[in-house]
Amino acid sequence: MFQKKLRTGPREDVETFELxxxxxxxxxxxxxxxxxxxxxxxxxxxxAKGVTACxxxxxxxxxxxxxxIMSVSLPGGTTSRRIGQMASGVGQACSKYGIxxxxxxxxxxxxxITVCLFGRADRIVPRSGANSGDAVFVTGPFGYAAAGLxxxxxxxxxxxxxxxxxxxxxxxxxxxxxxASASMDSSDGLAATLHEIARQSKKRINVSKIPVKGDLxxxxxxxxxxxxxxVFYGGEEYEIVFAAPPRHRRAIMSGAGRLGVPVIEIxxxxxxxxxxxxxxxxxxxxxxxxxxxxx
Amino acid sequence: MFQKKLRTGPREDVETFELxxxxxxxxxxxxxxxxxxxxxxxxxxxxAKGVTACxxxxxxxxxxxxxxIMSVSLPGGTTSRRIGQMASGVGQACSKYGIxxxxxxxxxxxxxITVCLFGRADRIVPRSGANSGDAVFVTGPFGYAAAGLxxxxxxxxxxxxxxxxxxxxxxxxxxxxxxASASMDSSDGLAATLHEIARQSKKRINVSKIPVKGDLxxxxxxxxxxxxxxVFYGGEEYEIVFAAPPRHRRAIMSGAGRLGVPVIEIxxxxxxxxxxxxxxxxxxxxxxxxxxxxx
Numbered sequence: 001m002f003q004k005k006l007r008t009g010p011r012e013d014v015e016t017f018e019l020x021x022x023x024x025x026x027x028x029x030x031x032x033x034x035x036x037x038x039x040x041x042x043x044x045x046x047x048a049k050g051v052t053a054c055x056x057x058x059x060x061x062x063x064x065x066x067x068x069i070m071s072v073s074l075p076g077g078t079t080s081r082r083i084g085q086m087a088s089g090v091g092q093a094c095s096k097y098g099i100x101x102x103x104x105x106x107x108x109x110x111x112x113i114t115v116c117l118f119g120r121a122d123r124i125v126p127r128s129g130a131n132s133g134d135a136v137f138v139t140g141p142f143g144y145a146a147a148g149l150x151x152x153x154x155x156x157x158x159x160x161x162x163x164x165x166x167x168x169x170x171x172x173x174x175x176x177x178x179x180a181s182a183s184m185d186s187s188d189g190l191a192a193t194l195h196e197i198a199r200q201s202k203k204r205i206n207v208s209k210i211p212v213k214g215d216l217x218x219x220x221x222x223x224x225x226x227x228x229x230x231v232f233y234g235g236e237e238y239e240i241v242f243a244a245p246p247r248h249r250r251a252i253m254s255g256a257g258r259l260g261v262p263v264i265e266i267x268x269x270x271x272x273x274x275x276x277x278x279x280x281x282x283x284x285x286x287x288x289x290x291x292x293x294x295x
Numbered sequence: 296m297f298q299k300k301l302r303t304g305p306r307e308d309v310e311t312f313e314l315x316x317x318x319x320x321x322x323x324x325x326x327x328x329x330x331x332x333x334x335x336x337x338x339x340x341x342x343a344k345g346v347t348a349c350x351x352x353x354x355x356x357x358x359x360x361x362x363x364i365m366s367v368s369l370p371g372g373t374t375s376r377r378i379g380q381m382a383s384g385v386g387q388a389c390s391k392y393g394i395x396x397x398x399x400x401x402x403x404x405x406x407x408i409t410v411c412l413f414g415r416a417d418r419i420v421p422r423s424g425a426n427s428g429d430a431v432f433v434t435g436p437f438g439y440a441a442a443g444l445x446x447x448x449x450x451x452x453x454x455x456x457x458x459x460x461x462x463x464x465x466x467x468x469x470x471x472x473x474x475a476s477a478s479m480d481s482s483d484g485l486a487a488t489l490h491e492i493a494r495q496s497k498k499r500i501n502v503s504k505i506p507v508k509g510d511l512x513x514x515x516x517x518x519x520x521x522x523x524x525x526v527f528y529g530g531e532e533y534e535i536v537f538a539a540p541p542r543h544r545r546a547i548m549s550g551a552g553r554l555g556v557p558v559i560e561i562x563x564x565x566x567x568x569x570x571x572x573x574x575x576x577x578x579x580x581x582x583x584x585x586x587x588x589x590x
Binding site: 011012015016017019020021024026027028029030032034035036066067069070071073100102103105107108109110112114118119120 | 307316323364366
């Protein structure tokens with residue numbers, strides 16, 4: 001669902017354009033059931049997640065999506081009950097994020113749902129705006145979506161809700177956009193997201209704190225998986241990775257607190273290039289790398 | 296690709312919404328290669344057709360699409376050459392219709408392309424506006440796309456261009472929208488389109504002239520297919536079916552002539568319900584029915 005954004009200019013989470021003097025943003029996301037929907041996830045949840053993925057693109061830019069259209073492909077013989085479940089999932093997600101789904105079309109094909117959302121965007125927080133001296137924050141913590149997928153693929157349920165019914169950080173993204181210099185949705189994976197911000201900003205990012213909690217580390221150990229793989233390369237998480245001047249730290253943290261969104265300061269922006277991880281006093285390059293299925 | 300439009304209100308070719316006081320229209324179309332792309336049609340042509348299908352929705356409403364985003368699904372291992380061909384097909388179609396394709400995302404899955412276009416729409420020509428006494432027109436003639444598909448499925452080439460590289464009637468649709476009371480894109484098939492206009496307008500449509508030419512009738516006869524099946528139920532044609540007051544007949548015909556678009560007057564709107572066909576002096580109900588694959 002999140003492999004690559006096609007674009008003529010610098011890549012962004014949303015595309016921007018102007019009509020009638022009004023600046024707007026649009027984004028589209030496709031969820032392919034065969035590859036993106038693990039066993040144990042209902043058609044309703046899958047359809048809702050198609051909306052959530054697209055909302056997350058807007059959240060990272062500080063823009064509220066207002067309207068949507070969608071295109072649904074379903075194999076011949078799909079029951080009307082299943083279609084109704086998908087419509088209900090889309091409806092629930094749209095209602096949660098204040099979006100009016102205008103309509104769309106249906107087609108015969110492998111099950112998939114493509115959601116396209118639009119909103120007014122007088123300004124977006126770009127990927128390219130990080131400045132030396134900025135602090136780097138994430139909503140988080142990370143790793144649960146990849147761990148949940150691993151569990152689901154093995155018939156388990158642990159952390160499954162991070163895969164089945166993820167949430168986009170829309171309110172936080174909109175409220176804190178005034179403080180952020182650069183921002184991006186983390187769905188391609190934390191490492192890939194940090195690299196993309198560093199690359200577009202022409203800066204270096206130093207990560208000194210890994211946004212991970214003990215339960216995730218314990219799960220990884222029990223499964224003999226390197227926790228880094230889940231945290232940095234898991235992907236399919238709808239968190240916001242952003243940079244902001246340190247003077248806004250208190251405002252960001254108190255805004256996050258009011259919304260009940262966990263925000264973790266993970267590092268700093270510096271002159272240079274690349275993404276580096278400081279661990280046990282040692283500094284090493286953090287490999288770039290996109291989201292990959294664990295299954 | 297054209298099975299059904301999902302919508303909360305009355306179904307339309309485009310969805311309309313307002314942002315910042317500006318009225319806009321959006322539409323989306325998905326082309327699934329497995330079901331929509333016959334043998335002998337290149338990836339480039341298929342991608343271009345995905346754009347054309349969506350442009351045709353706008354053409355029927357008299358609205359010019361200005362921007363687009365897309366979502367492309369491709370199986371793992373798709374060559375970059377094939378991806379380049381698809382991008383080139385999209386680029387050609389966008390350039391032809393004056394659309395700026397902003398970007399989009401790619402996913403792993405069965406080959407498909409979803410195009411979403413937007414434009415400013417101070418007014419759209421609705422499906423529901425036909426009045427008693429209006430004349431009914433089509434751009435056309437009809438039947439070639441279904442005949443071309445039939446030929447392609449049998450390894451032939453006759454009429455193949457109507458399937459492989461169809462054109463949307465954008466200039467005509469925009470220029471003549473001032474005269475039309477009701478209008479709809481014909482891609483669901485001529486019979487289904489006439490029924491939808493009659494139903495939404497709460498009127499009856501009498502068809503007295505079948506928009507067909509001799510070469511199509513001869514092809515149908517050679518294949519022992521009822522020409523009506525190709526003309527009324529073939530579908531996948533990007534023509535405009537519209538109603539207009541007879542006093543605009545001359546303006547419509549001369550506008551069409553200037554643009555080189557064939558326009559045929561096929562009947563009239565009357566009080567009542569349903570769609571009727573007059574042939575050899577006899578009047579019969581024209582069955583409703585959507586587009587179906589002939590293959």
